[in-house]
Amino acid sequence: MTHILAIETATDACSVALYRDGEVLERFEPGARRQTERVLPLVDELLAEAGIGLAALDALAFGQGPGAFTGVRVATSVIQGLAFARDLPVAGVSTLAACALAAFDAHPGRPRVLAAFDARMGELYLGAYHCYAGGNGQGERVEALLADGLFDPDDVPALDGGDWLLAGSGAVYRERIATRVTLAEVDEAAAPRASAVARLAAPLVAAGLTVPAEQAQPVYLRDRVV
Numbered sequence: 488m489t490h491i492l493a494i495e496t497a498t499d500a501c502s503v504a505l506y507r508d509g510e511v512l513e514r515f516e517p518g519a520r521r522q523t524e525r526v527l528p529l530v531d532e533l534l535a536e537a538g539i540g541l542a543a544l545d546a547l548a549f550g551q552g553p554g555a556f557t558g559v560r561v562a563t564s565v566i567q568g569l570a571f572a573r574d575l576p577v578a579g580v581s582t583l584a585a586c587a588l589a590a591f592d593a594h595p596g597r598p599r600v601l602a603a604f605d606a607r608m609g610e611l612y613l614g615a616y617h618c619y620a621g622g623n624g625q626g627e628r629v630e631a632l633l634a635d636g637l638f639d640p641d642d643v644p645a646l647d648g649g650d651w652l653l654a655g656s657g658a659v660y661r662e663r664i665a666t667r668v669t670l671a672e673v674d675e676a677a678a679p680r681a682s683a684v685a686r687l688a689a690p691l692v693a694a695g696l697t698v699p700a701e702q703a704q705p706v707y708l709r710d711r712v713v
Contacts, residue, residue, distance in 0.1 A: 490539065491546045491692055492530065492569070493685035496522035496562045497554025497582040498604065498656070503529045504681035505537050506548075506689055512537055513682040522561045530569075541573050546697060548688030550679050551579035552706035553612040553635060554604055563705045570700035577703040578688040578696065583614035583635050583655075585679035585687060588627065590654035591618035592683070597672055599632070599650055603657025603664070606637060611657040612708060613638050615646055627686050637708045643667045 491506040501522040502515040514529040534540060549566040552559040559582075570577050587600035603613040615633035633644055640660035649669035653661055654677035661673055691697060 489546075489689070489692065490544045491548055491578075491685055491688055492534075492544050493548040493580075493681045493688060494526060494530070494562045494565055495550040495582070495585060495679050495681040495684050496526060496558040497550045497552055498558060498678050499555075500678050500680075501525045501529065502681035503533050504685040505533055506685035507537070509689075511682045511685055513680065515680060515682075517678070522558055526561060526565055541569065544573065544575055546576045546578060546688070546692040548578040548580055548684050548692070549703065550582040550585055550681070550684050551704070552582055553606070553637070553708040554582045554679075556707065559705045559707065563703060567700045567703050570703060575700075576692070576697035577700060578691040579698070579703060579706075580684045580687045580691075581614065581635055581706070582679040583612060584616060584629050584631070585683040586655050586677055587614070587616035587629055588618055588683040588687060589680045590652055590674055590677040591620075593677065594652055594672060594674065595620070597650065597652035599648060600652045600654050601646070601664070601668060601670075602677075603653060603655045603660070605656040605659050606709065609639070610637055610709075611640055611660055612636070613643060613657060615651075628690065629687065635706075635708065640664055641666075
C-alpha cells in the first residue's frame with residue numbers, strides 16, 4: 488500500500504491529506520491564514536486518525552505554487568523538513584492544477600477549468616486545464632491547456648469554447664477575463680486542496696517522478712513581493 492502525505496497552504500486555507508491507494512483522508516481549514524502554526528498539528532491529527540506514523544510514508548507532496556508568497560514558502564519548508572527527516576521523495580504539484588481538480592470535484596459537468604488566483608498588483612496567476620475523472624483503469628488527471636502564468640486580466644490568452652469554469656480568487660476579474668474567454672460558470676470560492684494535490688501526485692510517485700528534499704522548490708512566477 489502506497490502512503491503519500493500532501494500539504495497545501497498556497498492560499499488563505501490550510502490543508503493536509505493522506506493518500507492510500509486511491510483513498511484520501513483530509514484536514515481542511517478554510518480562510519485560516521494561520522498556516523505556519525496549524526500545518527504540523529493538522530499533519531499529526533491526520534496521521535493519528537489513519538493510525539500510522541511518518542515512518543509509514545512512501546512519499547510527500549506539496550502545492551508548489553503559484554500563490555501567496557508566505558503560504559508557498561510554508562508548504563515548501565515543511566515538506567523539505569519532513570523529507571530530510573525521513574529521507575522521503577517529494578512530488579511538487581501546481582496549485583492552479585490542484586484548484587482546477589478541486590473545482591471539477593464540485594462541478595463535475597465542467598471539465599474545462601480556468602484556474603485563477605488574485606496575484607495583487609492588478610495581476611492574476613492563471614492556468615487552463617481539462618480535468619478527467621478516473622475510470623477504465625485510469626486515475627484522475629488534469630491536462631494543461633495553457634501553462635501557468637502571471638497575466639494582466641486584459642491580456643489573458645483567448646481560449647476556444649464556451650464551456651469554461653472560472654475557479655478561484657482570480658474571479659474578481661471575471662468581467663475582464665470574459666472579454667477573452669467565454670465563461671459558462673464562475674466559482675470564486677474554489678481553492679486548491681491537499682486532497683487534490685495528493686491525487687495529482689500519486690501517478691508522479693508511481694512513475695518515480697519525484698525529487699529529493701533539497702530539490703523541492705517553490706514556484707512563484709513573480710519576483711516582486713507585496
